[in-house]
Amino acid sequence: MVDLLPSVTLADPTARLSDHFVGLDWAVMLGYLVLVSALGVRLAGRQASPKDFFRGGDKLPWYAVSGSMIATIISAVTFVAVPAIIYRDSGNFTYLQFGLIAGLLARLFVAFFLVPTYFRDRIYSPYDYIGNRLGPGSKTVTTALFTVLGVLSQSARVYLTASILALVLDGPLAWLEAHTGVVPLVSAVALVGVIAVVWTMLGGIATVIWTDAMLFVVFVVGGLVALGVILLQLPGGWSALSEQAHAAGKFDLWSIDLAFDATQPYTLWAALFAVTFGNIGSYGTDQLLAQRIFCCKNTAHARAAVLGSWLGEAVVALMLTVGVGLWAYYRAFPERLAGAAGEVVAADPDMIFPVFILTQVPAGLTGLIIAGIFAAAISSLTSILAALSQTTLSAFVLPLKMLSLDADLDASAERQLVRWSRTLVLGWGISLCVFAYAIDAYVQHMAGLGRDVPFLDLALGLSNYVIGALLAAFLLAWFPLAVNGYGLWWSAPLSIAAVFAARFHEPRAQILCVAVGTLLTVLWITAALRGPAERRASRLSKTPLVVLAALTVWLISRYLVFPGPDQATLSLAWPWYAPLGGAVAFVFGWVLGDPRPAEPAAPSTGSPVSQTAGQ
Numbered sequence: 001m002v003d004l005l006p007s008v009t010l011a012d013p014t015a016r017l018s019d020h021f022v023g024l025d026w027a028v029m030l031g032y033l034v035l036v037s038a039l040g041v042r043l044a045g046r047q048a049s050p051k052d053f054f055r056g057g058d059k060l061p062w063y064a065v066s067g068s069m070i071a072t073i074i075s076a077v078t079f080v081a082v083p084a085i086i087y088r089d090s091g092n093f094t095y096l097q098f099g100l101i102a103g104l105l106a107r108l109f110v111a112f113f114l115v116p117t118y119f120r121d122r123i124y125s126p127y128d129y130i131g132n133r134l135g136p137g138s139k140t141v142t143t144a145l146f147t148v149l150g151v152l153s154q155s156a157r158v159y160l161t162a163s164i165l166a167l168v169l170d171g172p173l174a175w176l177e178a179h180t181g182v183v184p185l186v187s188a189v190a191l192v193g194v195i196a197v198v199w200t201m202l203g204g205i206a207t208v209i210w211t212d213a214m215l216f217v218v219f220v221v222g223g224l225v226a227l228g229v230i231l232l233q234l235p236g237g238w239s240a241l242s243e244q245a246h247a248a249g250k251f252d253l254w255s256i257d258l259a260f261d262a263t264q265p266y267t268l269w270a271a272l273f274a275v276t277f278g279n280i281g282s283y284g285t286d287q288l289l290a291q292r293i294f295c296c297k298n299t300a301h302a303r304a305a306v307l308g309s310w311l312g313e314a315v316v317a318l319m320l321t322v323g324v325g326l327w328a329y330y331r332a333f334p335e336r337l338a339g340a341a342g343e344v345v346a347a348d349p350d351m352i353f354p355v356f357i358l359t360q361v362p363a364g365l366t367g368l369i370i371a372g373i374f375a376a377a378i379s380s381l382t383s384i385l386a387a388l389s390q391t392t393l394s395a396f397v398l399p400l401k402m403l404s405l406d407a408d409l410d411a412s413a414e415r416q417l418v419r420w421s422r423t424l425v426l427g428w429g430i431s432l433c434v435f436a437y438a439i440d441a442y443v444q445h446m447a448g449l450g451r452d453v454p455f456l457d458l459a460l461g462l463s464n465y466v467i468g469a470l471l472a473a474f475l476l477a478w479f480p481l482a483v484n485g486y487g488l489w490w491s492a493p494l495s496i497a498a499v500f501a502a503r504f505h506e507p508r509a510q511i512l513c514v515a516v517g518t519l520l521t522v523l524w525i526t527a528a529l530r531g532p533a534e535r536r537a538s539r540l541s542k543t544p545l546v547v548l549a550a551l552t553v554w555l556i557s558r559y560l561v562f563p564g565p566d567q568a569t570l571s572l573a574w575p576w577y578a579p580l581g582g583a584v585a586f587v588f589g590w591v592l593g594d595p596r597p598a599e600p601a602a603p604s605t606g607s608p609v610s611q612t613a614g615q
Helices: 023-044 050-058 062-087 093-119 126-134 136-168 170-180 184-233 237-247 268-285 287-293 299-332 339-347 349-360 365-401 411-448 455-463 467-478 488-503 507-530 533-541 543-559 574-591
Strands: none
Touching: 023 184, 023 365, 062 093, 062 136, 062 184, 062 287, 062 299, 062 349, 062 365, 062 455, 093 126, 093 268, 093 287, 093 299, 126 136, 126 287, 126 365, 126 467, 136 170, 136 184, 136 287, 136 349, 136 365, 136 411, 136 455, 136 467, 136 488, 170 184, 184 237, 184 299, 184 349, 184 365, 184 411, 237 299, 268 287, 268 467, 268 574, 287 299, 287 365, 299 349, 339 349, 349 365, 365 411, 455 574, 467 488, 467 574, 488 507, 488 543, 488 574, 507 533, 507 543, 533 543, 543 574
């Protein structure tokens, strides 16, 4: 079988990996990107109003929305980092149980409970619903939480995409560095940011959804092509791969050990509880995905889009299979990881799939698969830019201009809001690029300490810092608890601090937890003294609860560690970040809240110090 598709292994171990990305590959990749851009704008139509820009005119078909959700959920993380999980010696299929169990349970909850709730009012984000129920200050808090979530999680994706681009453009970026002093990663980050910003600005959410749907098709094709190349070159083909992988436990799907272990991420308990909780927050309260729900024609279409997106787990299974193929391939041909290829993988095992593409896949097909990687990455970036633009405009810009997205505006005002939206897209694009470089600094720091940071754990862990607090805010609004959102001002930052405390246990982390808790206690007392007279005594009486919350965060950092091998200590695994943060945000948001007013609270600036009695 080897002769059917000859290998293109580096002949010169000192050659650059980018030398294998030839003219034909460039033509395929760039041609595809241009085609998708043109079709996306064509299908999106004219964006004359904020409703067109942010909700696609409420007329997008459910299958396009579903495909867009799949593309956003999968992103470059699945396309690149998931194969790397299985390539590692201990990797297997247990990651897939998250999607099969938690993905299904979460989608069912969102489809049958959250979607009808959102469609009672034609809103633009879950934070509109929370603000309507808990008061406008709560919308400010949840928008800020989403902003933190978007910057953390998507900056990681920018970083991964730029790292791959730096491999593909190794030669040109090295030349640019020699003449300008700009390091290759910075140039690659900037290029990724420019493409994502331009796509988003062309046609708003409608362009994002249509391009996502097309990008989804391409990275599925890319995964199939990569697997085909492996099987054609691997002696014995699929039968040999399957036999070796089964013997090594690579196809093990279910973690059947019923002993609870909160330090291991890929367990059945995590899938049933922790990841289900986090996925409900992601699919239902993260504007990155929820924004697509609001673009559907009605509740039935939105429900179909959410449930249909579960089919994306087939793509996860495909990329896990690609990872098994990479593991078997380099066991059969270890010499093909020599030279530059071996150096890259030794420095960062997450790059195994891009290195395989550049060194072992024939010209033309290389361009197609790299296009698939960029398709997966850019689909997520365009999505977050549209979502950040909408939430920022709604929560911060419109109140200053005394406007509403649902108001009857003249043509001039609508054009002005669309211009504002595009300006915000640009601003957030720059911010994501800056934070992506900061993530690189963190990864390099951890590498200097001899600690490998798998990209999948990094990306998912960062998103779980905040998603629990967002879901807690929704539950406070959804349940008949008769409290407003005032407590969220304090419980939301405490929940993020609690997740940080569960992750880091060094003395400096404990000091930081004490500082955060002390600051919030001082601000609570100050806000209570400067707040409405009729609320002053009630709020001051709750000061011990704020102190208890702050103490809880410190205790987590100090004591929430688990014994590991060789007298090492282990931290809480990332799937449990969301339930931990959500519990802190919900409990303290509830007990610190004021009684919910009978009538909607009057608009306010959102500051807890200046809020009205209703807040």
